[in-house]
Amino acid sequence: MTDTEYLDRAEALLVAIELACDRINELTDADIDNQRVGGMITITFANHSQIIVNLQKPLQEVWxxxxxxxxxxxxxxxxxxxxxxxxxFFAHLSRYASEQSGQSLTFSS
Structure with a gap:
């Protein structure tokens, strides 16, 4: 995969996370906050626990x-x-977000 392809796919993943957070807040009482700075999103739950997703461009990975x-x-x-x-990724994000929030949350691409 070229660097440009990686960046396009990684950007799509970050946008999908942001949109899922908005959808979850509209449809549930989960009250999650997401903040994006460049290639990193911090998802904060009502209990103040967090999940951080960030891009690792040199490795073409998402952490x-x-x-x-x-x-x-x-x-x-x-x-x-x-x-x-x-x-x-999205199966894991759904599982860990559900565990940390204490309610069933679904993230998808």
């Missing part, structure tokens, strides 16, 4: 830090997949 740990994702041509073969 996520949650209470459950730190995770690295690389685009495989169809989806952002965990570099250790543990699953897809």
């Amino acid at each position: 996520m830090a949650a209470r459950a740990g730190g995770f690295h994702y690389r685009y495989d041509g169809q989806a952002w997949m965990d570099t250790k073969g543990q699953g897809e």
